[in-house]
Amino acid sequence: MEIFLTYLKVFAVGGAFCLVGQILINTTKITSARILVGYLLGGVLLETVGVFKYIRNFAKAGATVPIIGFGSSLAKGAIEGTLENGLLGAVTGGIEAVSAGIAAVIFIAFIVGLLAKSKTK
Template structure:
């Protein structure tokens, strides 16, 4: 474990923090200033991420900021596009349909499964504050 800590690339974390934070600031400004609902902002982010991924631009941000670029929802879009392109390379046309979801399967399945589990166990509560 000490090996792990001594190998930490602090600059990587700094850029991760800044890029992730700035992506959130942009969304916050959109929500506050344009009255876009959160659902629309999420859709916008995933679409922009997928398009930038398709154009090969988003990859540079991922190389630069790591999780700062992949954890925000633009990263989810990028991952979908990346998967589609890679699958097209491997299997041809049908890859466009299989690659995206295959690459993001873990995230989608986890959200659905955990959502279902939470609905079994937990109950919504009023926001007192």
């Protein structure tokens, strides 16, 4: 029962983030790159003011899988890095926290790009 509730929360919160994105697309004709940047900055802001950890505790992957979670990881890394290492930590903290994701995306995109062909819709 508890696991069902967890997944329900994940589904509902993750879905809600996407729903808001869809409203933005429908009403402002915004492109996907802008949506991604907007959500990312939202995540950075929410993490910095200390709100995001409550959302994360509540919704788990529903908060971390949307790109907003990527933003929060960046900000979280920057905050922790700065508190540990000062100015150098401020510079490296953010990218350190998301390094796995960025490295993976670059490498995987490189390999898939070499192998795949684009298809007409």
